[in-house]
Amino acid sequence: MxxxxxxxxxxxxxxxxxxxxxxxxxxxxxxxxxxxxxxxxxxxxxxxxxxxxxxxxxxxxxxxLLYCPLRPQLASGQSSDRYPKTCGLDKVGELGDKRAVLCGVSYKKWKYKLKGTINDVFNMKNLLIEQYKYEEENMLLLTEEQPDARLIPTKANIENCLKWLVKDCKSGDSLVFYYSGHGLRQPDFENDELDGFDETICPVDFLKEGMILDNDIYDTIVKPLIHGVKLHAIVDACHSGTILDLEHVYDREKKEWTDNKPPSGKRKQTRGGKAYCISACEDDQVAADTTAFSSKQMSGALTYILIEVVRGNPGISYGKLLDKMQDKIDQANQQGCAGGSGFLSTICGPNLTQRPLLSASEEFDIYQTKFQL
Structure with missing residues (x-):
């Protein structure tokens, strides 16, 4: 045979x-x-x-990607945070009602590695613990510095951790998937994308094992959500706009929800739960690593701004969160502290061009609903 x-x-x-x-x-x-x-x-x-x-x-x-940083870097930074001594994958019995998978891929063996992604993971971890009372034992942190081989951000490990995130989920659970790394697009072969392209995230081994498609992310962590379960995805990557394939995308300029249902007629829904995604940029845009917002360390622009706004505005609505994040990007551009020079300017221009995007499994009033992870 x-x-x-x-x-x-x-x-x-x-x-x-x-x-x-x-x-x-x-x-x-x-x-x-x-x-x-x-x-x-x-x-x-x-x-x-x-x-x-x-x-x-x-x-x-x-x-x-071996030669060109598709997620531009605008400065350098370091991270020296420690990792949890125990792994949530080893937890026996019922998982907590608040759990998170936080993934930062730095591609450290590449010429154009990302220097802010590990900072991003620990900053997001601290936000979840301090602001939303998540417990460290109910989090999986994936980076290339992880001492636990199961938490290196390979394709297989990321997929396994996403399955853990939604395993045996029950009403009242609040789940978070956070990703900081490279994002790409590829032609859509299933006629389920309005723009003709699937969005992807890039594990550390994606050149060998392949990228993780938006279709696969939807199947793994969106489709299984039962009634009463809430999922938030925060994706700080290029081309991440509709990375969860959610059916509704909010247009800030028109102040209305737009339809993102597949042209094929295939429905992409949950089993009654709610899914939300805040992406660093629209599907045709790039996102940047930068020190424009903090002189102390490199971080993803979306990650730093979101954390700063949420910490400074307890109980903020989704609508106000989007507005304030965009205001900070615009302010950084006006002050001229976000741009690069030379090759970087050729790639993405002198300013941050990204516009954070909100998508959801169902429409809701974004100015009356509190952002609650």
């Missing part, structure tokens, strides 16, 4: 014996794991040729 495979390097399809653990692509001679091709939804109009072209484009986007 033979497996049908796709080369991880050139994306060409080929067949190989099922007995070998690794095989060589006959087209480019790259060594590949002998994993059979997954069945996929029908390809876009244009057939296999268009599908191949789009796959090659996706592969190029992945590899270009």
């Amino acid at each position: 033979e497996n049908r495979l796709v080369c991880e390097n050139c994306r060409q399809k080929f067949s190989a014996s099922t007995t070998a653990e690794t095989v060589i692509c006959p087209h480019c001679r790259e060594v590949n794991p002998n994993r059979p091709l997954r069945k996929q939804s029908p390809t876009p109009a244009g057939g296999d040729q268009d599908s191949l072209v789009l796959s090659l484009i996706r592969n190029l986007l992945c590899r270009i």
Whole structure:
């Protein structure tokens, strides 16, 4: 018998014996794991040729990250925070009614690593503990500095931790998924994106194992939410606008909710629970690491601003939170303290161009509803 495979390097399809653990692509001679091709939804109009072209484009986007920081860095910073001595994955019995997965990927072996993501994780951890009474034992912190191998932010580990987040969730639970790292887009092959692109997050091993798609994040942590469960995702990454594939997106300029339902007609709903996502920027924008808001350490712009606004405004509404975050970005741009120079200015211009975005599983009055994690 033979497996049908796709080369991880050139994306060409080929067949190989099922007995070998690794095989060589006959087209480019790259060594590949002998994993059979997954069945996929029908390809876009244009057939296999268009599908191949789009796959090659996706592969190029992945590899270009080796040379270009898609999430720009505007300064440098360090982190020396300690990690919890116990891991929530080992907890026996019922999980707490407030739990969180906090993931910061720094890509420290790359030329253009992100220097603010580890700071982001610990700043978010402190906010949850001090402001919202989360307990450290009910949090999973994923970074490349983790002494626990299960909490290195690989694709498999992130997926496993997301499953832990929603495991046996019950009415009254409040869940948080936080991600700081690179984000990308790739062509949508399932006709479930209005703009024709799936949004993704990039684990530390994504060049080998692949990115995590918005479809997969939805299936893992949004779809299982039962009535009475509340999930917040805060995603500080490029192209993160609709990273949870939620059906409603708030337009701040029009002061109204807009429809984000898939063109295919497929419904992307919870099982009665509520899901909210605050993203660093819209799907076609980039987000930045910066010291524009704090001279002491590098952090993601969204992360720093959100934490500062929430700490300074207890009981703030979702609407006021969005307004104040955008005001701070605009203020930083006006003062000229957010921009870069040289290559950075060529990539993203002299200012922070990102606009934080709110999406949700159902519409609600954002100026009358308190932001409560």
